Amino acid sequence: MKKIPVYLTFIIMLSSLFGCSTSNKIASLKPVPSENVPMVYKTTTSFVNMPMEITLKEIENQLNKSLTGLIYEDNDITDDKSEMKIWKTGTIKLVEKDGKIQSILPLKIWSKFKYGTEFMGLNDTREIDMNGTITLISDAKLSNWKMNTNSKIEDFQWSESPTILVAGKKVPITYIINPTLSIFKSKVAKKIDDAIEKSCDFKPYVLDVLEKMSTPFETSEQYETWFKMIPIEVYVTDAVLKKSKIEMDLGLKCSMQTMVGQQPKNTFDREVVTFKAVSKMPDKTVATVAAISTYESASRIITKNFQGKEFGSGTRKIVVQKVDLWAKDGKMIIALDMTGSVNGSIYLSGIPYYNSITKEIYFDQMDYVLNSKGILTKTANWLLQGIILKKIQENCRYSIKENLDEGKKSMLPYLNNFSPMKGVFVNGTMNDFEFEKVELTNNAIIAFITTTGKMNVKIDGME
Template identity: 75%
Template sequence: MSSLKSTFVLLLLAISLTECSTAKRIDALKPLPSDDAPMVFTTKTSFVNMPLEISLKEIENQLNKTLNGQIYNDDNLNDDNSEMKITKTAPIKLIEKDGKIQSILPLKIWSRFKYGTDFMGMNDTREINLNGTIILNSDVHLSNWKMTTTSKIEDFSWSESPTIVVAGRNVPITYIINPTLSIFKAKIAKKIDDAIEKTCDFKPYVLDVLEKMSTPFLTSEMYQAWFKLIPMEVYVTDAKIVQSKINMDLGLKCNMQTMVGQQPKSDFSREAIAFKPVTKVPDKVTANVAAISTYESAGKIITANFQGKEFVSGSRKIVVQNVGLWHRDSKIIIALDMTGSINGTIYLSGIPNYNAVTKEIFFDQMDYVLSTKGLLTKTANWLLQGMILKKIQENCRYSIKGNLEEGKKNLLPYLSNYSPMKGVFVNGSLNDFEFEKMEVTDKAMIAFITATGKMNVKIDGMD
């Protein structure tokens, strides 16, 4: 009986030893993340050049919407012996002439004037109706993002010479009407200048465009990467009229970010953007983008690299089921949950780096953390072999090439006749992204990349 009992004990021991040799459990000490401080990193500002082009036809359309019907009314006969009402009879035409705007206004003028002498009541009044055209020349300025003009009436002509009947005779009265119009030249010109200033306030349109551009949008569905633009300052040069178009250069100083994970919130503030006049704006786009990868999202990507792969050493093998990452002491801790000959979690540490050829984030100087190494020495020394570590290291990487290419691809529609609002069109080009440096924070790994390009904005056909 005792012999049978001994045999049974030895059998259980053999089974136990067999199990230990095929699947061992490791319980390494988990290196805790660094403190839970907010993510803070320094970004280089980007500069976007946006030449703005507005056709005179567009300003003409807007001006005709603003100036409609009666545009002048003087109903006081006693101050200068005349009354006058001026009504626009046809659309105003704008043309370029010697770097200025020439306005052609078809008008209908009703006038009442008093002539004669007040001595013994010997005076009379007459009403006349005139059809004619006034021509103004305007110098163009841009002040506080409003296009302003200084206009002068150069000429006015009548469809037919105005006359009145006095004592049965047609008496020409052009000599009376023209001096009367001369009195109102400045008033009529100011009316046109006020209408142009009201029509050509570009600041709201620029802010509307920036607000649209500042809304984060998805650049990579696979990586759940979002692009975000944060405007800071806007610059503008003086307006110039060239080939019937008003041209000015806009410059945008901003920050650019790509965020991996959930859609970031838009924190656009119209009041926070500074507008500054300048004499010259650089003629290219310089984009400095902070590509932010959270440790959670990077872990998911690297976990996918290990799917379907076995790491073999002789008769032993392991399969990595899940990868976790976090930051500690300027390094990245990589936690590998594994099954197979060993069950449990091992911890590696490494320094994130970037391969400019393959466009991959990888981990340099990778090694087991001390607690893991000490435990593996006792339980699975074979896992410490350089070959296994090298194979693991090869899979602890993820490419941002597709992210960059897809990001550029998704940005291109915003540079190809993109219309953030009716009548505003954005066009441009973007060169390839180039890697600059890597930074690690307690919250994420950040790849800083740069790109250059060109952009222009055209306003044509606004409501």
């Protein structure tokens, strides 16, 4: 039996595949989806400007909680020939007066003074008791998150006459102590300043707020999307006392991550956050949000684009019945199930881009994915014509406007009197989104977009 020449076999194959009266079946190889896609899709360094205000009432509350009973004690008489104890006997009141803080403190003061000379033991000690209300006027600053005051005593109001201990008995000395009260004023004021600085350290509260804000929160339950913020540096300007509030600009340099899958861990470490003093702060916040489209939803939308449309040239026409999408090696694979002059599936590859005007994801540099034997080329050469591919490409697009709206909607609750902890309130505004880039994962297309806005933090009513 004679062998059929190779060229004759090739002609028979072409005749059977390109019959004009029947459809042809495509048997092309399906590109396998990528599997080695990392779970962290976005890391960006952002700056968040958060003007902060602390009410005098809040400082008053913190001062009263931290200062109770005995607030100062000095038992060493050898250093300055005096001992002193100061007790708080009532509620401290703070008010603003001419740009300064006026403090009204109910106090009890006990002091022992040593006087005389050491020569031949000619010295003695006396104990003085004072019980009343002291009014201080203070220049206040917030330095390194601690409230520093430079106070002077404005007034003493005695609830009991000052006494001195003589022979075991308390003898009233109001007529003596009032003219010589200046001896005590500077020392008592300094001790009050020390107590205020020690009790009004707001750095731990700022770190508590940052820790709460660093807790990852879910932005989309359906797509298992999480947002995570990692503080890097905290900046603060000098504090200003205005309208019974201490105001300052707080700036936060941080990285923001958008993650898909299981809830990420809170990796906040308060020991590594750096605090820096600055003279001026930018007045806007920049944040990044992910608009996520699963391949299933994108495929469904693109399939609708092809409904009722024919593609072809001459007598050859095809109709796309279904579209499937997945990722492979950083590109999109678009699978088109078709009927007509050719039946079966063809596979296209393309790179996703974003049209900022139409708010659509589309695919550029689109081309056919051919198997190694070139069967597709021989089966349907006319599909490779640029005009047909261009017509198909025009329909491989979909809008993410709803995703953008949903992304903005998910962020708004965190800008509307959001309280990460009791007594701390965050408010702000957000501008429209601007597109940044598109990334492909093993189950979704993620369009990363940035937004700018403003935020402010108010501290009032902390526990």
